[in-house]
Amino acid sequence: MSSPMSEALVTLGRRYVRDAPGSVGKALLAARLLNPYLREHPRRRVVGTRSGARFAVDTQDLIQRYLYLFGVWEPHMTSWLQRRLKPGDGFVDVGANVGVFSVLAAQLVGDKGQVVAIEASPVFHRRLVQQARLNGCRTIRAVNAAVSDGHKTLTFVLASSRNMGANSIVPYDGPAESTFEIDASPLPELLDPSEIANARVIKIDVEGAEGSVVRGLAPLLGRLRPDAEITVEVTPERMAQLGDSAEELLRTMADAGFHAYRLANDYAPESYPPALSGEPVVPVRWRGPVTVETDLIFSRVDAETLP
Numbered sequence: 001m002s003s004p005m006s007e008a009l010v011t012l013g014r015r016y017v018r019d020a021p022g023s024v025g026k027a028l029l030a031a032r033l034l035n036p037y038l039r040e041h042p043r044r045r046v047v048g049t050r051s052g053a054r055f056a057v058d059t060q061d062l063i064q065r066y067l068y069l070f071g072v073w074e075p076h077m078t079s080w081l082q083r084r085l086k087p088g089d090g091f092v093d094v095g096a097n098v099g100v101f102s103v104l105a106a107q108l109v110g111d112k113g114q115v116v117a118i119e120a121s122p123v124f125h126r127r128l129v130q131q132a133r134l135n136g137c138r139t140i141r142a143v144n145a146a147v148s149d150g151h152k153t154l155t156f157v158l159a160s161s162r163n164m165g166a167n168s169i170v171p172y173d174g175p176a177e178s179t180f181e182i183d184a185s186p187l188p189e190l191l192d193p194s195e196i197a198n199a200r201v202i203k204i205d206v207e208g209a210e211g212s213v214v215r216g217l218a219p220l221l222g223r224l225r226p227d228a229e230i231t232v233e234v235t236p237e238r239m240a241q242l243g244d245s246a247e248e249l250l251r252t253m254a255d256a257g258f259h260a261y262r263l264a265n266d267y268a269p270e271s272y273p274p275a276l277s278g279e280p281v282v283p284v285r286w287r288g289p290v291t292v293e294t295d296l297i298f299s300r301v302d303a304e305t306l307p
Contacts, residue, residue: 002041010037017273018071026273030069035269038065046134047071050276051078053103053135056127063097066272073100075275076264077231077295080283081201082108084229090114090198094147094187094213095205099128099140105201106137114195115139120146120156120182121167141195146184147206149215154184168207170238186216196223205233211244214252221256230258230298234290246290258298261306262286265295282306 013034017026042060049055050071057064066073081104085091090113091105102117109115117132117140119125125144132140146154146169158167158177188196202224204213210232217230230253236246250260261283266275275281283297283306290296299306 002037006037007041010034010041014038014069017069023273023277027270030273031268031270034069035065038069043068049100049104051082051104051107053107055098055100055103055131056134062267063100066269067100069269070272070276072272072276074265075272076281077101078104079280080231080263080297081105083280084201085109085113086200088112088198089200090195091116092187092191092195092199092202093117094203095119095207096128096142097124097205099131099142101203102128102140102142103131103135103137106132106135106139109139109200111139113139114141114198116141116143116191116195118143118145118147118187118190120144120154120184121158122180122182123178124167143190144182145190146182147187147190147213147216148184148209149186149212150184152184153181154209155179155181168209168238170208170241186219187213188216188220191220196220197225199224199228202228202230204230208235208238208242210234211239211242211249214249218252218256221253221258226300228300231263232296232298233293234296235293236290237293250290253298257300259300259302260286261297261299263295263297 013029017030038059042058044058046056047068055067057068059065059068063073072078085108087110089109093102096102096117096119102115106115117128119128129142154169156167157172157179206213234246263283264281285304
């Protein structure tokens with residue numbers, strides 16, 4: 001049970017972690033006290049992010065808790081997108097969740113850019129729309145749909161509301177927080193011709209279903225602009241449960257002329273303070289098999305690091 005004293009200490013600790021210069025003591029404070037406390041004693045607030053956006057959050061959920069605590073979700077991906085997206089560009093967010101990266105992209109591409117945020121969960125879709133309105137993001141086109149390699153009806157399962165981003169079609173035998181069914185289509189059918197032609201970055205984060213999403217995307221790859229890049233969270237174990245493999249995904253992208261680069265990512269709360277105070281991380285060429293969850297960026301650039 002929380003007390004006024006513990007609430008006050010957590011508020012002060014959060015201010016230190018978010019706003020104080022340097023990183024001394026922040027990792028320990030975030031991991032040992034702030035993250036578990038905010039998970040078990042949820043706060044519902046409207047908070048600012050480091051990019052200047054505003055989000056209505058519930059700290060019971062992992063992504064929203066990190067926005068509240070650190071002002072950012074996935075700092076290395078955030079930094080990479082900030083270096084990649086320019087005014088007028090297009091961004092496609094497959095598995096947009098509550099819209100963290102869609103809102104960021106809308107800020108970066110401006111009024112002349114295009115953002116397509118695709119989210120299967122009706123609940124998350126509504127929250128995504130709310131976040132877009134909260135930030136005045138008129139360039140976001142929010143689509144409530146699932147993405148696959150064909151037309152089918154998919155069943156999604158959420159194991160725990162403490163990580164609402166884990167909605168997945170991967171078979172799950174434990175107690176479910178919620179389930180829903182939704183129709184799926186290949187990505188090219190969900191995009192307008194101008195959105196395809198203008199896409200600078202396509203981001204895919206679909207909790208194990210990336211194999212079918214990339215298969216459905218394959219016919220589109222040759223129609224993308226020359227500098228288009230695709231980022232995929234590859235989860236080999238979950239892919240295997242759906243009969244897919246990371247090797248097939250890598251082959252599909254290589255056959256289309258794309259090289260793979262790994263972007264470092266760490267969800268541990270203690271990793272955030274040093275990530276936010278250090279130099280930007282550069283994606284590094286990846287040539288081996290993918291055996292654990294890995295963030296990959298596919299680019300036609302042929303180099304050891306992705307500039």
